[in-house]
Amino acid sequence: EAGVAQSPRYKIIEKRQSVAFWCNPISGHATLYWYQQILGQGPKLLIQFQNNGVVDDSQLPKDRFSAERLKGVDSTLKIQPAKLEDSAVYLCASSLASGNSYNEQFFGPGTRLTVL
Amino acid sequence: AQSVTQPDIHITVSEGASLELRCNYSYGATPYLFWYVQSPGQGLQLLLKYFSGDTLVQGIKGFEAEFKRSQSSFNLRKPSVHWSDAAEYFCAVGAPKTSYDKVIFGPGTSLSVIP
Numbered sequence: 001e002a003g004v005a006q007s008p009r010y011k012i013i014e015k016r017q018s019v020a021f022w023c024n025p026i027s028g029h030a031t032l033y034w035y036q037q038i039l040g041q042g043p044k045l046l047i048q049f050q051n052n053g054v055v056d057d058s059q060l061p062k063d064r065f066s067a068e069r070l071k072g073v074d075s076t077l078k079i080q081p082a083k084l085e086d087s088a089v090y091l092c093a094s095s096l097a098s099g100n101s102y103n104e105q106f107f108g109p110g111t112r113l114t115v116l
Numbered sequence: 117a118q119s120v121t122q123p124d125i126h127i128t129v130s131e132g133a134s135l136e137l138r139c140n141y142s143y144g145a146t147p148y149l150f151w152y153v154q155s156p157g158q159g160l161q162l163l164l165k166y167f168s169g170d171t172l173v174q175g176i177k178g179f180e181a182e183f184k185r186s187q188s189s190f191n192l193r194k195p196s197v198h199w200s201d202a203a204e205y206f207c208a209v210g211a212p213k214t215s216y217d218k219v220i221f222g223p224g225t226s227l228s229v230i231p
Contacts, residue, residue, distance in 0.1 A: 004159070040125075042206050042221030043160070056218060091159060102148055102167065102210060105219070107159030 002026065004108035006092050012114045018080035021111045025073070025094030031055075033105060034067055034077050035091040043091055049075065050097070079113075087115045118143040120209045120222040128228040129197050137192040137225050139207030148210035149190040150219060151181055155203045163205075166190065177201070202229045 005024040013019050025032050030051050035043035046065065047057040052072040060067070064083070069075040079086055089110040095103040119142045129135055141147055148167055152160040164175025171183040181192045190207060204226050210219040 040223070042208075042223050044221070045218065048218065093159075102165075104162055104165075107161070109157065109159045 004092055004094055004106055006108040006111055008111060010112050013082055014116050015084055016081040019082055020076055020078045021090050023075045023092030026106055029094035030097035031095045032069055032075050033093040037089040037091055082115045084115050087113055118147055118209045118211050118220050120207050120220055122207055122222040122225050124225045126226045130230045131199050132196050135194045135197045137205050139190045140188050141209045143209060149183060150208040151192045152206045153203050197229055199229045199231060202227055
């Protein structure tokens with residue numbers, strides 16, 4: 001079974017530029033998550049989708065970050081404009097449809113973003 | 117809201133020695149508890165999880181963890197560490213019966229293994 005795919009693996013940009021990350025979840029997984037992991041910290045949830053609807057985006061900086069999952073499969077996370085403090089690893093994860101029982105999240109390898 | 121702390125930022129052990137990584141959580145009831153491992157340049161992999169029942173849970177790669185309600189802890193242990201265990205370890209907590217499988221991660225403990 002193929003895992004969660006993310007691209008690019010690395011990205012270097014200058015501040016005020018824009019950047020986009022792509023994630024393809026495991027086939028059949030309805031729930032998709034984007035996390036931000038700053039160096040030395042644990043992952044922080046940015047946004048969670050259930051199919052193509054947003055379940056939780058309470059920690060997404062909406063003035064500069066946006067995400068979409070138009071067809072309920074793959075997803076794109078965008079930052080515009082980027083700031084120095086956005087330097088981090090952006091992790092995508094997916095799980096089976098959420099419900100009354102917990103479903104394990106499977107993580108992709110992440111995209112390491114460096115903002116200069 | 118739930119939260120989790122990992123008191124040790126970095127731990128160094130010798131290969132073959134035993135290991136214990138500490139995790140404390142805050143939640144009003146019995147939470148879901150997890151340990152993840154992250155090797156350099158890779159995503160997170162689930163080592164083990166606790167939902168209910170037996171408070172000693174076994175995971176992959178020879179790891180185990182014990183849930184202690186009285187101490188609000190979920191410490192990870194391994195009797196004999198291998199050099200390949202060097203990685204970042206994250207404890208995470210989830211809230212049962214809330215929507216959508218949300219988990220909160222701790223800050224992580226970095227493990228170094230001396231040959």
